[in-house]
Amino acid sequence: MRVLVTWATKHGGTAEIGEAIAEELRAKDLEVTALPAEDAPPPDEFEAVIIGSGAYMGKWLKAALEYVGQYELALRQRPVWLFTSGPIGEPPRPEDEDAVDIAATMHATNARAHRLFPGRIDRKKLGFAERAIVMALRVPDGDWRNWDDIRAWAREIGHALAKNRAEPAPVNYCPWDVGGRW
Numbered sequence: 389m390r391v392l393v394t395w396a397t398k399h400g401g402t403a404e405i406g407e408a409i410a411e412e413l414r415a416k417d418l419e420v421t422a423l424p425a426e427d428a429p430p431p432d433e434f435e436a437v438i439i440g441s442g443a444y445m446g447k448w449l450k451a452a453l454e455y456v457g458q459y460e461l462a463l464r465q466r467p468v469w470l471f472t473s474g475p476i477g478e479p480p481r482p483e484d485e486d487a488v489d490i491a492a493t494m495h496a497t498n499a500r501a502h503r504l505f506p507g508r509i510d511r512k513k514l515g516f517a518e519r520a521i522v523m524a525l526r527v528p529d530g531d532w533r534n535w536d537d538i539r540a541w542a543r544e545i546g547h548a549l550a551k552n553r554a555e556p557a558p559v560n561y562c563p564w565d566v567g568g569r570w
Contacts, residue, residue: 389549390419394428395440396452399513401531402442402473405505405538409438409471412542418549425451431459436467436549439497442507443474443488456496463497467552469545470494470502473533500548503541506532 391413395406403424410422421434431437441452456463472488490502508531 389436389552390421390434391436391438391549392428392431392434393420393422393438393440394425394452394455396425396442396449396455397473398442398444398449401508401533402440405471405473405533406438406440408535408538409440409542409545412539413546413549416543416546416550418546425455428455431462431466434466436469436545436552437463437497438469438471438545439463440471440473443472446489448472448488448490448493453493456493460496467549468497468499470497470499471505471541472502473505474507505538506534508533 393406393410393413395402397403397406406422410420413420421429423429425439425441439452439456441448443449470490470493472490474488488504493499494502509529
């Protein structure tokens, strides 16, 4: 089974999460392509897609949103999972799904699930405005990503895909497609 793992990242932390997810899926004998969203091929070549983005000010990055917008119909025809990297601090702030506005993206992709993973801060990689915000919020440098949690989630996806291999693919219902006409 061919799986695409793609992401948008600003400072590399989300890319590292995407690569860890891809590594776990490869361990499940899945054929995985892992690329940044701006370099990712159309989803038509894959049986499943995992899309992630860093979150800034509660929003996904432009490259991930553009990928979803460009391929929305194709994404809705296959299993899709979403992940966000971003909340920081101890405990991660904010602590829940309200940390990112993901509802429209969930709907656009008909995603099976969304996971929010804590992120990391390395002031040396931040621009002036980003450093000012981090200072104002009194956020310390650190890496709050839980690699065990990330890998466990990827294994859950691998199990779901293995189950899908054994079952016939579901027919997706598109409410505006009546009799094959738009």
